[in-house]
Amino acid sequence: MLMEFTKMHGLGNDFMVIDLVTQRLELTPELITLLADRNLGIGFDQLLVVEPPMRPDVDFRYRIFNSDGSEVEQCGNGARCFARFVQARKLSFKQRIRVETKSGILTLSTDNYGWVEVDMGKPRFEPAEIPFTPKAITKIQNAYHLDVEGTPVQLYVANMGNPHAVIKVDDILTADVEKLGKAIESHPAFPERVNVGFMQVMNQRHIRLRVYERGVGETQACGTGACAAVATGIREGWLDEGEEIRAQLYGGSLLIRWSPGYSVMMTGPTAFVYEGVFSPDGIMAQAGLKPLS
Numbered sequence: 001m002l003m004e005f006t007k008m009h010g011l012g013n014d015f016m017v018i019d020l021v022t023q024r025l026e027l028t029p030e031l032i033t034l035l036a037d038r039n040l041g042i043g044f045d046q047l048l049v050v051e052p053p054m055r056p057d058v059d060f061r062y063r064i065f066n067s068d069g070s071e072v073e074q075c076g077n078g079a080r081c082f083a084r085f086v087q088a089r090k091l092s093f094k095q096r097i098r099v100e101t102k103s104g105i106l107t108l109s110t111d112n113y114g115w116v117e118v119d120m121g122k123p124r125f126e127p128a129e130i131p132f133t134p135k136a137i138t139k140i141q142n143a144y145h146l147d148v149e150g151t152p153v154q155l156y157v158a159n160m161g162n163p164h165a166v167i168k169v170d171d172i173l174t175a176d177v178e179k180l181g182k183a184i185e186s187h188p189a190f191p192e193r194v195n196v197g198f199m200q201v202m203n204q205r206h207i208r209l210r211v212y213e214r215g216v217g218e219t220q221a222c223g224t225g226a227c228a229a230v231a232t233g234i235r236e237g238w239l240d241e242g243e244e245i246r247a248q249l250y251g252g253s254l255l256i257r258w259s260p261g262y263s264v265m266m267t268g269p270t271a272f273v274y275e276g277v278f279s280p281d282g283i284m285a286q287a288g289l290k291p292l293s
């Protein structure tokens with residue numbers, strides 16, 4: 001059995017996209033991690049799965065899996081690619097698409113130039129909403145002060161459907177993203193692990209950002225990470241509320257807008273790379289695993 005898929009990316013955050021509206025596939029953690037392998041499989045940061053709606057008020061169900069096989073609540077760059085994918089496969093002819101994710105409903109609006117605007121919902125900042133258990137961690141105003149493997153760290157927390165820690169740095173190029181990102185991602189204060197953003201505020205309407213993503217490691221770009229960083233910057237008075245903020249990542253820039261009490265709006269590009277087919281049983285067999293069925 002061969003399955004069709006499409007390779008896409010949002011600012012270099014790369015995805016394998018599979019249509020399970022017109023195809024059938026049992027997705028197991030073993031198969032997902034093999035597909036994610038950049039030598040044994042296709043290779044991706046996240047797998048995006050398009051499924052039929054489970055409720056009458058949405059167009060699709062949108063499932064997201066990190067390259068480590070973990071299913072997650074939200075993926076901002078993936079949401080933009082999701083919209084362009086369902087249009088390209090003629091699964092939808094709408095310009096505004098409503099999708100259900102593990103963490104709620106997203107509205108995706110496409111223009112005629114390949115850019116997509118996503119209503120990412122309202123950010124949440126309370127520890128229980130992250131989830132974050134800051135016992136014995138010093139909190140000064142909205143910042144949490146903790147020691148990470150001998151490095152004092154001041155971090156902010158936000159939930160954009162998925163959990164984020166945001167650290168303000170003087171220069172993203174000298175930030176120890178690998179060491180601190182890895183240690184904080186699996187820090188016991190984050191029971192569901194966490195994405196870790198390193199934000200440099202250039203001015204009131206421009207940040208530079210690197211993100212060590214939960215379940216992946218550092219990626220070229222992170223949509224929910226950009227939203228979490230901008231919302232944190234506005235909440236702390238470093239960025240202008242209600243204005244279009246440029247979030248510059250390695251892979252390029254996203255435009256983020258937020259006012260407290262409202263949804264975070266994210267706009268950015270998408271890219272198709274190639275289309276292909278794969279054999280689930282063949283990939284499992286090459287790894288010495290039994291076929292799916």
Ligand SMILES: N[C@H](CCC[C@H](N)C(=O)O)C(=O)O
Pocket residue numbers: 013045046066072073074075076077078162163195213214215216221222223224225
């Ligand atoms: N690694 C994230 C999911 C993907 C987020 C990112 N690729 C984006 O564009 O938002 C998590 O475990 O919550």
